[in-house]
Every structure is written in structure tokens, then in C-alpha cells.
Amino acid sequence: MHILLRGRDIENIKQLDVYEAHGGFVGMKHALAMTPAEVIDVVKASGLRGRGGAGFPTGVKWSFIPQHEPVKFVTVNADESETGTFKDREIMEENPYQLIEGSLICAYAIQAKAVYIYLRGEFWDIGDQLDECIEALRAKGYIGENIMGSGYDCEVYTHLGAGAYICGEESALLNSLEGYLGQPRVRPPFPAQKGGGLYKEATVVNNVETLANVPYILSEGAGAFKAIGTEQSAGNKIYCVSGHVKRPGNYELPMGATFRELLYQHAGGPLHDDRPLKAMLPSGGSGPIVPLSDEVLDTPMSYEDCANIGTIIGSASIIIMDETVDMTWVASKVTKFFKHESCGKCTPCREGTYWLDKVIDRILDGRGSPDDVKRIADVAENMAGTTLCALGDFAANPIIHTIRHFPDDFAQHVTAQAADG
Amino acid sequence: MAIIGNPKYEARIDRHLAKYETKRSAVMPLLYIAQEEYGWVNPEGIREVAEILNLDPTQVKSIAGFYTMYSEKPKGKYWLQVCTDLPCALQGADEFHAWLKDELDVEEGGTTTDDMFTVEHVMCLAACDKAPMLQCNFHYVENLDQDKMRGLLAKWRQEAAQAANGRG
Ligand SMILES: Cc1cc2nc3c(=O)[nH]c(=O)nc-3n(C[C@H](O)[C@H](O)[C@H](O)COP(=O)(O)O)c2cc1C
Ligand code: SF4
Ligand code: FES
Numbered sequence: 088m089h090i091l092l093r094g095r096d097i098e099n100i101k102q103l104d105v106y107e108a109h110g111g112f113v114g115m116k117h118a119l120a121m122t123p124a125e126v127i128d129v130v131k132a133s134g135l136r137g138r139g140g141a142g143f144p145t146g147v148k149w150s151f152i153p154q155h156e157p158v159k160f161v162t163v164n165a166d167e168s169e170t171g172t173f174k175d176r177e178i179m180e181e182n183p184y185q186l187i188e189g190s191l192i193c194a195y196a197i198q199a200k201a202v203y204i205y206l207r208g209e210f211w212d213i214g215d216q217l218d219e220c221i222e223a224l225r226a227k228g229y230i231g232e233n234i235m236g237s238g239y240d241c242e243v244y245t246h247l248g249a250g251a252y253i254c255g256e257e258s259a260l261l262n263s264l265e266g267y268l269g270q271p272r273v274r275p276p277f278p279a280q281k282g283g284g285l286y287k288e289a290t291v292v293n294n295v296e297t298l299a300n301v302p303y304i305l306s307e308g309a310g311a312f313k314a315i316g317t318e319q320s321a322g323n324k325i326y327c328v329s330g331h332v333k334r335p336g337n338y339e340l341p342m343g344a345t346f347r348e349l350l351y352q353h354a355g356g357p358l359h360d361d362r363p364l365k366a367m368l369p370s371g372g373s374g375p376i377v378p379l380s381d382e383v384l385d386t387p388m389s390y391e392d393c394a395n396i397g398t399i400i401g402s403a404s405i406i407i408m409d410e411t412v413d414m415t416w417v418a419s420k421v422t423k424f425f426k427h428e429s430c431g432k433c434t435p436c437r438e439g440t441y442w443l444d445k446v447i448d449r450i451l452d453g454r455g456s457p458d459d460v461k462r463i464a465d466v467a468e469n470m471a472g473t474t475l476c477a478l479g480d481f482a483a484n485p486i487i488h489t490i491r492h493f494p495d496d497f498a499q500h501v502t503a504q505a506a507d508g
Numbered sequence: 509m510a511i512i513g514n515p516k517y518e519a520r521i522d523r524h525l526a527k528y529e530t531k532r533s534a535v536m537p538l539l540y541i542a543q544e545e546y547g548w549v550n551p552e553g554i555r556e557v558a559e560i561l562n563l564d565p566t567q568v569k570s571i572a573g574f575y576t577m578y579s580e581k582p583k584g585k586y587w588l589q590v591c592t593d594l595p596c597a598l599q600g601a602d603e604f605h606a607w608l609k610d611e612l613d614v615e616e617g618g619t620t621t622d623d624m625f626t627v628e629h630v631m632c633l634a635a636c637d638k639a640p641m642l643q644c645n646f647h648y649v650e651n652l653d654q655d656k657m658r659g660l661l662a663k664w665r666q667e668a669a670q671a672a673n674g675r676g
Binding site: 167168169170171172173175176207208209210211244246247248249250251252263264265266267268269286327328329330331335336337368372404406408412417420421424427428 | 527528529530532533534535536537539540561570571574575576577578593594595597598599630631632633634635636637639643646648
């Protein structure tokens with residue numbers, strides 16, 4: 088059953104009357120009948136965790152907002168720029184009202200003045216569609232003053248980015264929205280604190296998929312949501328499958344389904360039947376790569392189980408590679424991404440990604456030495472944890488983990504050189 | 509033309525200014541308007557955006573320079589951005605990108621001599637299940653192959669020729 092990708096089950100759910108006829112705004116109505124603190128408790132009890140990558144408990148995040156502050160904001164992270172991620176796009180294209188309803192419930196729970204939906208610039212047509220939805224909702228009293236007769240007022244706006252992965256990082260996103268360079272901020276103060284959020288006001292930043300779960304939680308109850316998935320990973324998750332499978336695409340399954348079920352039952356198995364699968368990046372370019380062993384295939388896709396196999400489920404951008412793929416080339420591809428997307432604010436990230444890219448290219452060209460492989464691993468290890476935002480750690484991952492799991496793929500490029508020397 | 513005082517943009521500019529708590533926040537939407545008017549973010553557009561927002565033009569210019577979707581020099585009529593990030597590359601996007609540059613006889617980031625096409629590669633566009641794909645003037649074109657691409661190039665050339673005739 089789809090909770091999120093309901094556009095696949097219900098024709099025209101992107102029209103407001105159809106959305107209303109299928110339970111739309113029931114969750115909002117339930118929320119408005121509660122106190123804001125009660126709404127936060129329901130979301131806490133549901134076990135919902137952030138779908139933007141870090142998996143932070145959503146209700147807990149909302150409870151950090153100081154209720155006594157007069158001005159607060161909600162910012163929806165619709166920057167969706169992680170390599171291999173294309174789930175928020177489908178939610179917003181096919182089921183836009185559910186995202187807006189979820190954002191409004193969040194806004195009510197923290198008593199926000201307004202919601203800003205920050206879309207990656209390429210999603211301008213989705214922005215146009217959301218603007219139309221917002222107008223339709225305003226006309227029916229779901230947005231604006233005295234929402235559904237509750238006495239609560241809130242506005243919803245869209246904002247377009249302009250091509251910068253780093254603006255998906257929440258503090259960079261806030262800078263970008265304020266018209267400054269989209270570079271991360273020094274924390275504390277955190278966005279949830281006065282001084283750290285949008286226009287220096289306390290702000291919740293949540294991913295699109297996170298918020299799209301909220302109407303279900305409020306209409307069906309925390310228990311119904313908690314009953315799906317595993318102990319520590321409640322609810323459904325959208326898995327974006329790309330690379331060497333027969334049917335790449337989005338699949339919505341309960342958290343805790345195995346990689347094997349996703350890849351073989353849903354995504355159709357290896358693209359070429361005679362080429363076994365070799366490796367998987369389960370969280371786009373930014374999470375650790377893992378070999379596709381039987382143990383990995385039988386691992387449940389949950390926060391806790393993925394930690395056990397040395398990786399993360401993150402945003403669940405699952406990139407699959409078969410035996411023909413050279414992991415040195417993969418490391419190079421992903422490193423080029425982070426080199427391009429480094430905002431340049433801190434030296435280890437800016438210089439590190441530049442240097443790593445140069446040396447990997449040299450290795451790929453057959454001009455590298457075994458020492459080069461060791462050196463890029465060392466540099467990557469030293470980069471992790473030294474930077475202002477997590478991009479520095481993300482950039483270290485592809486190097487550290489490809490070398491750890493696939494040393495032969497690197498050795499094949501440097502052995503000839505070693506023999507010469 | 510200009511963007512200040514241009515009836516085409518008046519309502520849009522006002523709407524953006526009303527959305528935010530500060531004028532400065534409207535810099536990104538206004539830069540898109542400047543790009544729409546002039547075809548790229550030229551010095552005149554920067555000056556106008558700065559004037560509307562009471563900012564210094566150098567501040568506006570640094571914002572424009574930070575983001576890849578603002579073009580700081582003129583592009584061809586069709587700006588083709590091919591995704592060559594990992595998932596697309598696993599489906600042949602690097603070969604497709606190389607072929608397209610050959611077919612149009614341009615270098616990476618270059619524009620054809622008739623100013624029709626600019627080709628460059630970009631990072632993931634959130635369409636990885638529909639590779640190879642590209643963005644043409646910010647419109648997604650997905651599930652491409654050489655045949656389909658040749659057809660599109662011909663269609664765009666024809667469209668441009670018709671537009672030129674219409675004006676003449
Ligand atoms: C470099 C970087 C890029 C990020 N990109 C995104 C993104 O595109 N979308 C997103 O939702 N979160 C992204 N995040 C995570 C956000 O900072 C933030 O944790 C998230 O929006 C919180 O929402 P959630 O709790 O609902 O997951 C990124 C983080 C980093 C460090
Ligand atoms: S780690 Fe990289 S992306 Fe993050 S702030 Fe530093 S330079 Fe910018
Ligand atoms: S990798 Fe090309 S769209 Fe994602």
C-alpha cells in the first residue's frame with residue numbers, strides 16, 4: 088500500500104477535490120482539534136525519522152522549537168540534489184497536496200508564521216504547480232487567515248534555488264533563502280534556536296518525504312504508522328533505484344524490507360542476466376559503498392540494520408553496479424561531484440576534493456603508483472570530521488570505502504607502474 | 509528593454525517582494541527574471557536587480573556567480589545540459605555526452621558557430637531512472653538515445669528557423 092506515492096493508486100489526486108475525497112485534510116482537522124504540543128507528541132510517538140538523510144526523529148526536532156518565541160518558520164527541503172535521488176520529485180509532481188498538508192500540520196505544531204518550500208532550481212515547473220495548489224488551498228480556507236476556522240494563520244510560499252547541491256544542507260539553504268551565498272553557517276545556534284533559523288527566528292527544516300508522512304500519522308494515528316516497519320525505523324520509505332537493474336525507479340516499501348526484495352522482486356534484478364551485481368551505494372554518492380554479498384542483500388533496509396553492515400540508508404538513493412564496473416572509476420565520478428559541489432568555505436574540503444580528484448585521475452590514467460592509492464586514503468581519512476558541514480565527510484566516503492572493499496580495482500591501475508619502478 | 513518598469517514583469521516582481529521578510533531574499537527570483545529578459549545575467553540586469561533590492565551590484569554579482577543556473581555569458585539558443593553523474597553514466601551517459609559534442613562539433617561548455625547549441629555536462633538532475641537525459645533550456649528531456657536526439661536537434665533547428673522567418 089502506498090502512503091506517499093498515492094498518485095500511483097488514485098487518479099487525479101493532484102486535484103484538490105480528489106485529494107479531499109480520499110482523506111485529504113482529515114489529518115489537518117485532527118491536528119487543529121489538538122494543542123500544538125499534543126500534535127508534537129503524536130509525531131514523536133509515531134517514530135517518524137527524517138528522510139533527508141540523517142534520520143533524526145521528527146517529533147523531537149519539532150519539540151526543540153521554543154514555543155514562547157513570537158515568530159517561527161517551517162522550511163521544506165525540496166532541494167533533492169543527492170546523486171541518485173528522485174523521490175521528492177515524484178511526491179511533489181503526483182501528490183502535491185499531501186506535502187503541503189504535512190507542512191501545514193508541522194507549521195501548526197510549532198505555531199509558525201509561514202512555510203517556505205525550497206526547491207532545487209531545475210524543479211521550476213513543480214514550483215509552478217505548487218503555487219497553483221497554494222492558491223486553490225487559499226481559496227478554500229486551508230491557507231491564510233483563520234485556517235479551517237481554527238483561528239490559526241499561516242502562509243505557504245515556494246522559492247527556487249539555482250543549481251548548488253550545498254543548498255540542501257539546512258543552514259546553507261537558509262542562507263540561500265535569505266539572499267546570501269548558499270554556504271553553511273557555523274553552529275550553534277542551530278536552526279531550531281532563536282538566532283539560528285530563517286531570518287534568525289527558530290525554524291524547522293524538514294525533507295519533503297518526511298513531511299508527506301505527517302497527514303497519515305495525524306489521520307490514522309501514531310500507532311498505525313509505528314506498526315509499519317521495524318522497531319527503530321517506522322513507516323514506509325521510498326527507495327530510488329538506479330544503475331544496473333532492469334526496472335530502475337521509485338519503490339515505496341516498509342522500512343525493514345530487504346535489499347534482496349527491493350532489487351530482485353521489484354527492480355527486476357540485474358540489468359544483464361549474465362552479469363552479477365558487484366556493489367551498491369545505498370545512500371547516493373555520500374554514504375559508504377558496500378559489496379553486494381548475500382549478507383548485504385539479506386539486510387533489512389532500516390537505520391539500525393544498515394549501520395550493522397557499515398553503511399547508511401540515508402535518503403535511500405540506491406545505486407547498483409554490476410561486475411563490469413571499475414570501482415576506481417566510481418570513486419572518480421563521486422569525487423568529481425563533491426569537488427564541483429564544495430562551497431569553498433573550508434580549506435580541507437575545497438583543497439582536499441581538488442587534490443583527490445587530480446590523483447584519482449592520474450591513477451585511472453595508469454600514471455599512478457601504489458603510494459598514490461595509500462595517500463588518497465590517508466587524505467580522505469584526515470578530511471573526515473574536520474569541516475564545517477558534512478559534505479567534507481561525504482567526500483571522504485567514496486575514497487575510503489571503495490579502497491577498503493575493492494583494493495584490486497585500484498591495484499590493477501598501479502601494478503604496471505610498480506613493476507616499472 | 510529593461511526589467512524595471514517593464515509591464516511584463518511588474519506583477520511578478522511585486523509578488524516576489526511580498527513573499528519574504530526582507531528585500532534581499534528576492535535576489536534569486538529577480539536574477540531569474542533578469543536572465544529571462546536578457547538571455548543571460550548581464551551587467552545591466554545585475555544593476556537593475558541591485559537597484560530594486562537596494563543592494564550593491566557587486567553583491568548581486570557574487571550571488572549570480574555562486575549558482576550554476578545563472579548564466580554569466582550568452583549561451584546558444586538551446587542550452588543543453590547533459591547529466592553525466594554516476595547513475596546516468598552507468599546507463600551510457602558519458603558516451604552519449606561525447607557523441608553529442610561530436611555530432612554538434614563543440615567542446616565541453618562550447619557553443620556551435622551558428623549560436624544554436626551550447627553543450628555542457630551537469631551533476632544529477634533527479635531523473636536517474638530515465639537516463640540518458642538532459643535539460644534543454646531547463647526543460648527535462650529523458651530516456652534519450654542517438655536517434656531520438658538527432659530528431660530533437662532537427663526539430664529545434666526547424667523551430668528556430670521558423671521563428672526567424674516569422675520575425676523577418
Ligand atoms: C551537503 C548536504 C546536502 C544535503 N542535501 C539535502 C537534500 O538535498 N535534501 C534534504 O532533504 N536534505 C539534505 N541534507 C540534509 C539536511 O541538512 C537536513 O538534515 C534535512 O533537510 C533535515 O530534514 P529531515 O530531518 O526531514 O531529514 C543535506 C545535508 C548535507 C550536509
Ligand atoms: S565542508 Fe565543504 S561544502 Fe561544507 S562548508 Fe566546508 S567547504 Fe563548504
Ligand atoms: S544521475 Fe543523471 S539524473 Fe541522476
